[in-house]
Amino acid sequence: MNGTGSGLRIEGLVVTLSGAPLVGLDARIAPGEVLTLMGPSGVGKSSLLLAMAGFLQPPLATTGRVMVGDLDLMGERAETRRLGLVFQDALLFPHLSVGGNIAFGMAPGGGRKDRHARVEALLDRAGLPGFSRRDPATLSGGERARVALLRAVAAGPRALLLDEPFSRLDPARRADIRAFTFGLAAERGLPTLLVTHDMADAEAAAGPVTHLDGFRKF
Numbered sequence: 001m002n003g004t005g006s007g008l009r010i011e012g013l014v015v016t017l018s019g020a021p022l023v024g025l026d027a028r029i030a031p032g033e034v035l036t037l038m039g040p041s042g043v044g045k046s047s048l049l050l051a052m053a054g055f056l057q058p059p060l061a062t063t064g065r066v067m068v069g070d071l072d073l074m075g076e077r078a079e080t081r082r083l084g085l086v087f088q089d090a091l092l093f094p095h096l097s098v099g100g101n102i103a104f105g106m107a108p109g110g111g112r113k114d115r116h117a118r119v120e121a122l123l124d125r126a127g128l129p130g131f132s133r134r135d136p137a138t139l140s141g142g143e144r145a146r147v148a149l150l151r152a153v154a155a156g157p158r159a160l161l162l163d164e165p166f167s168r169l170d171p172a173r174r175a176d177i178r179a180f181t182f183g184l185a186a187e188r189g190l191p192t193l194l195v196t197h198d199m200a201d202a203e204a205a206a207g208p209v210t211h212l213d214g215f216r217k218f
């Protein structure tokens with residue numbers, strides 16, 4: 001099952017750097033809604049996403065809650081939070097095919113054939129039919145961005161955390177991939193956080209925008 005049904009509630013989430021508060025966020029994101037996070041470079045946008053996903057490393061740390069229904073994800077290990085993190089580099093596993101990348105996090109069950117069919121359906125949805133056996137190294141930037149998103153979605157996340165996912169793409173491709181990304185989030189009812197510096201991304205996301213100031217003086 002994708003999504004959360006009830007959305008995501010971020011309550012008093014604060015990232016600290018060596019014990020000092022860096023940045024904080026309070027937000028509610030409905031299923032399929034995209035909350036855009038903007039703010040100056042270094043304010044802590046990426047760190048907020050990493051904190052939510054459970055990948056923050058010292059000297060960075062975090063306090064606060066990220067609620068899905070009655071469950072506080074911050075009390076869970078990273079592996080069980082089920083948050084689909086996508087970075088600007090759209091990093092794919094180089095030793096796996098495109099299909100292997102997408103199937104990587106899929107829940108077991110349903111058998112090989114069923115998994116294969118699910119991968120094919122996702123590739124079709126992304127306008128990449130027949131790409132399953134391709135080596136990720138042969139993909140264009142735009143294709144890689146789509147496959148990275150499919151891999152995140154295929155794992156059945158509760159929400160999507162997108163860290164400047166379009167910033168490496170040329171302007172002509174961005175509109176298409178934005179539409180694909182936000183369409184997929186809406187279709188699957190995934191609450192989505194989008195970190196970007198580009199107002200056009202925020203406009204296309206058509207959701208609320210939060211400008212992060214952070215606690216530090218720049």
Ligand SMILES: Nc1ncnc2c1ncn2[C@@H]1O[C@H](COP(=O)(O)OP(=O)(O)OP(=O)(O)O)[C@@H](O)[C@H]1O
Pocket residue numbers: 017022039040041042043044045046047048057058059060
């Ligand atoms: N391991 C670390 N050790 C010390 N400081 C760190 C570490 N990781 C991040 N920081 C600092 O934390 C702050 C927030 O970094 P972060 O990458 O979250 O900012 P950002 O808002 O995403 O920036 P950008 O828009 O440039 O990507 C920065 O000042 C960064 O230098």
